Amino acid sequence: MYVQIGLGGLNECRGELLWSAVCCAASDGEGSFSVGLVKEGDVKVLSIKALEELIGVTGLFSGGCGEVGHQSEEELASLLKKQLNGIETPNSDVQSEEHIGEHNSQEAETSESRTEKVTSEHVNGEAQSYTSLSSDIEIQESTNETENVLSPLPDSYSPQYVEAAWYSWWEKQGFFKPEYGPNPRGVFMMCIPPPNVTGSLHLGHALTNAIQDCLTRWHRMRGETTLWNPGCDHAGIATQVVVEKKLMRERKMTRHDLGRGNFIQEVWKWKNEKGDRIYHQLKKLGSSLDWDRACFTMDDKLSYAVQEAFIRMHEEGVIYRSKRLVNWSCTLNSAISDIEVDKKELARRTLLPVPGYKEKVEFGVLVSFSYKVEGSDEEVVVATTRIETMLGDTAVAVHPNDSRYQHLKGKMVVHPFCDRKMPIVFDDFVDMNFGTGAVKITPAHDHNDYEVGERHKLPFINILDENGLLINVPPPFLGMKRFEARKAVLQALKDLGQFKEVKDNPMVVPVCSRSKDIVEPLLKPQWYVDCREMGKQAADVVRNGELKIIPDHHLKTWFNWMDNIRDWCISRQLWWGHRIPAYFVTVNDPSDVxxxxxxxxxxxxxxxxxxxxxxxxxxxxISLRQDEDVLDTWFSSGIFPFSIFGWPTEDLRVFYPGTLLETGHDILFFWVARMVMMGLKLTGKLPFKEVYLHAVVRDTHGRKMSKSLGNVIDPLDVITDFLKSFVIVPLAAGMLYCSILFVGIPECGTDALRFALCAYTSQGRDINLDVNRILGYRHFCNKLWNAVKFAMRTLGEGFLCGSESVSDRWILSRLSAAVALCDSGFQAYDFPAITTAIYNFWLYELCDIYLESVKPVLSRTDSEGQKQADICRQTLYTCLEVGLRLLSPLMPFVTEELFQRLPRRLAQDSTSSICVTPYPETSEVSRGQRSSEMAVFSSI
Structure with missing residues (x-):
């Protein structure tokens, strides 16, 4: 499916020509193509040799280094297009399921064959029918989106045709608003996990929205007042980084060159230009959100709520200021949250790129050295993976029960580079069986050492400034960059004879997800939230059943985190975000010291x-100076469920508390826990009654999707035609290398993607996504299409809906069973059970068995046969009408298209859309069956 290579450097002239040719070949003058993280100035990352090897073409360029080949841009584009069109697409194992075309008329067989050829049609640019159908839809969209149902059903299923106009029609009809229609069965309210304004959809978003929209549509069809509230997050660090890079690229300026006010204006300008992209993508996924309620976390209403929350909690003493260790990015010059720290696991000695360093830096080694015991020739050997931090050591720790060091109680060791004398302290945190059993203590630069320093009242010596330069250290280390000091300290220890050894050591390196810098624990004064009491409350509401977490295997993690909760650092050294409403006071009165x-x-x-x-x-x-820092983005996200409704000034009674919070399990603590704590603290109520946590999407091989691996899939590329798309993604920041991904799979459509993602959602297991499976569900859509085409021919123009006969109990019993399975599946958030029940009913029971069994009956011409045929038609209609409603929450587009073409059961039925019809209930289709009848149908 993917062809991926790493590409090396190339001079700019040849790169520009090749770049233009690739764009021309990929876009074909009409399609769109996706280029990730590659700017115009970066075209020289392309390598001719690598590209030639990739596409199997030699002589793409002629001449030596720096010379442009003889081929024109058009010729290059033609070569590339020829190779792209030759990429074979994977065959989905669905051919054995394609029976309808064999059983139906020649027209249906033609339809089936056309569907099977859809890949080659797209590759060779022969999909003219799709283009014309799309044009028809665009014309209808400007007049009446439902007019297209008056035209004959196209021969084959096309996602482009089906999904072109329905969403805008749903919006115009107001179906997504809680005010639509009488809804006597209660209220369902859910807010979207607000995506970052900087972002575009990835498959994690698609999974979240497939599940949430499926649930929302189900509740709406059940007759509940339903609100799914959209919103977008200002994403402090991510947005600031994007705009800063844009400034540097386009104007060669930093934010400091602009000043805070002008920089904030630039961010707002960027947000207003780019911020609607994610909303457009959500609409493409069919998300039935009430867009009139869309909000942004920096809107005035939400900003006021953030300010009010901070002030109330500060006045109560829950928010306080303290100097503690934080995760510090020297590149961003800011503290960052735990979720913004990637844990890079190393098995051995490894060289890693670090921003600001020309050469890679060595990690994954353990350096041993000795401290001399004061007044003796004895020494204590310690080891560290960060040798430069020994400049900030203030003690050596050993275990109280370690017999090797009992004689050193009360003794001191001497720092080799200064006059500092450091105590040997005895502490239970030391593992006496690891290494020498002695540990160097750097309280100002290590979280464990910080705790030891607090317990033993040790000095805290900060040896790093905000930029990662050494301070408070003796020459020659003063002013050195931290990783240059690493080499210098090691050499100095060797010169003194106190170096012992260096060896490979497995370790985890903390990397800033935004800047790719190595994160440093740094002592900084910051604002904190006292989470002890709030954490206890959050644990108690789960223990007593007020809040339900699904799946329940997350409960152990929830309780462990809440019962051992640490205070939350909420300040960030950024400009973009909610500025902290706190002021530093100076009293102009000499009598007040x-x-x-x-x-x-x-x-x-x-x-x-x-x-x-x-x-x-x-x-x-009084003189005042407002704090320059802004609040952690998770602070505003933590009050999102009630700030969107106007807290603290507006009435929350209608939609707060919400019904459900659905999100990925990876942000259980970063977002879910904080919403629970903040909701209880500020409103006295839980923000929702249930939490459903879905799995994380990974690639086919189980790897986390990331831009650096080149395995990120844009869901819109799955929905549309992959063969007109390519992605260029740099392998790492600051490197002139990239991955080119040529993708070979036809358009699958929104419905197939949604159904596949829901089918994958096995509770508690991460999802290893195979795009071939999505393609399989695209074929399933074609099965629905052909089944309805067959039924429409069978029912005839004068068909009137009536009651079905007892003779068709078998298929109706299977329909009843499917309805029951879907109902229980929705109640239990068991989406694989829902998709399996629907898939099996449509594919195997309705299409493979029932349609085959009734074909002889439908072909009879005698009077008795006509009576039986009429009964079959009634049963077939019931199966189609109920089956489409059953499927509608998962596949809203194709079910709407087909539902609109079915006759209504009652003449007075004025239901305008399947999305507001009642969801099937077992009482509606429940049928008893005699064992003899079941035996007959089983034999069929």
Whole structure:
């Protein structure tokens, strides 16, 4: 399916020509192509030799290095297109299932063969019927989107045709609004996990939205007042990084060159230009969101709620300021959250690229060296993976029960590069069986050492500034870059004779997901949320059943995290985001020697009044400086379920608390836990009653999808035609290498993608996605198409819906069983059970068995045969009408298209769309069956 290679450097002239040719070949003048993370100035990353090897063409360019070949841009495009068109697509194992075309008329057989040839049609540019059908839809969309059902059903299923106009029609009819129609069966409310404004959809988003939309449509069809609220997150770090790179690329400027105010304006400008892209993609997925309620976490309403939440919690003492260790990115000059730290596992000595360093830096080694014991020739050997941090050591720790070091109680060791004397402390955290059983302690640069330092009242010596340069260290290390100091310290220890050995060591390296920098634990004053009481409440509501977490195997992790919760660092050293509404106070009164304090306020005037009252001085004695930092993005996300409804000023009674929170299990603590804690703290209520956690999408080989691996799949490429798409993705930041992915698979459509993702969602297991399976469900859509085409011919123009006969109990019993399985599946969030029940009913029971069994009956011309045929038609109609409604939440487009062509059971039935028809219930289709009848049909 993918052809992927790494490409090396190329001079700019040849690169530009090749780039233009590739674009021409890929787009074909009308299709769109996707280029990820490659800018115009980066075209020289392409390698001629590698590309020639990739596509099997020699002589693409002639001449020596730096010379352009004789081929024109058009000739190059032609060569590339020829090779692209020759890429074979994988055959989905669905041919054994394609029986309808064999059983139906010659027209159906032609339809089937056309579907089987869809790949070659697209490759060779022969899909003219799709283009014309799409044009018809566009004309209809401007007048009446339902007019297309008056035309004959096209010969073969085309996602492009089916999905062209229905969404805009649904929106115009107001079906997605909670105000639509009488809904007596309660309220269902769910908010979307707000995607980053910087982003575009990946398959993780597609999975989330397939599940959420499926649930929303099911609740809507059950007759509930339904609201699925859309929104977008400002994504502080991600957005700032994108805009900063854009500034540097286009104007050679940093944010500091612009200043805070102008930079914020640039971010808003970028957001307004690019921010609607994700909404467009969500609509392509068929997401039935109420778009009139769309919100952005930096909107005035939500920003006011964020400010109010901070002030209330600060005044209560739940938010406080403290100097502690944080995850620090020297490239971003900011603290980052745990979710923004990637854990890179190394098995041995490894060289890694680090921003700001020309040469790669060595990791995955353990360096042993010795400290001399004061007043003796004895020494204590310790080991570390970060030798440069020994410059900040303030102690050596051993286990209290380690007999090797009992004689050293009360002793000191001497730092080799300064006059610092460091105590030997005894602490239970030391593993006496690892290495020498002695551990160097750097309280200011290691989380475990920080705790040891607190317990033993050790000095905290910060040896790194915000840029990763060494401070508070002796020459010659002062001012060195941290990883240059690593080499210098190692050499200095060797010169002193205190170096012992270096060996390979498996380790986990913390990498900033945004900057790819190595994350440093750094002591910084930050704002924190005291989570102890809130964590206890969040654990209690799950223990007592008020909040249900599904699947329940996540409960152990939930309780472990809540019962051992740490305070939450909420400040970030960024410009884009919600600026912290806290002010540093200076009292202009020489009589007050301790005139520094932090106050929070909705405005500077309010903060000034608070400070004057606090210090018992007049307001003119107060000087204020607002904190430059912004709040962690997860803070605003944590109040999202109620801030979107206008908290704290508007009434929350209608849609708060919500019904369900559905999201991936990977953000259980970063988002779900914080929403629960913040909801209980600020509203006194849970934000939702249930949490359903789905799995993480991985590639076919079980690898996490990432741009660096080149295995990220855009769901819109699955929906549309892959063969007109290619993706170029750099392998790593700062490297002139990239991956080219030529993708060879025909369009599958939204319905097939949604159905496949739901079918994959086995509770508790990550999803190793095979795109061939999506292609298989595209063929399933064609089965539906052919079944309805067959039925429409069979029913005839004058068909009137009536009651079915007892003689057709078997298929109706199978339909009833499918309805029951779907109902229980939705109740239990068992989506594979739902998809299996629907798939088996349509494919095997209806198409393979029932349609085959009734063909002889339908072909009879005698009077008795005509009576039996009429009964079969009634049964067939029931199966199709109920079966389409059963499938509608998962495949909304194709079911709408086919439903609109079916006659209505009752003349007074004015239902305009399948998405607002009642979802089938077992009472509607339940049938009893005699054992003798079942035996007959089983033999069939």
């Amino acid at each position: 301790d005139g520094h304090y932090w106050v929070s306020g909705r405005s500077e005037e309010e903060a000034r009044e608070k400070a004057a009252k606090r210090f018992n001085v007049t307001a003119d004695k």
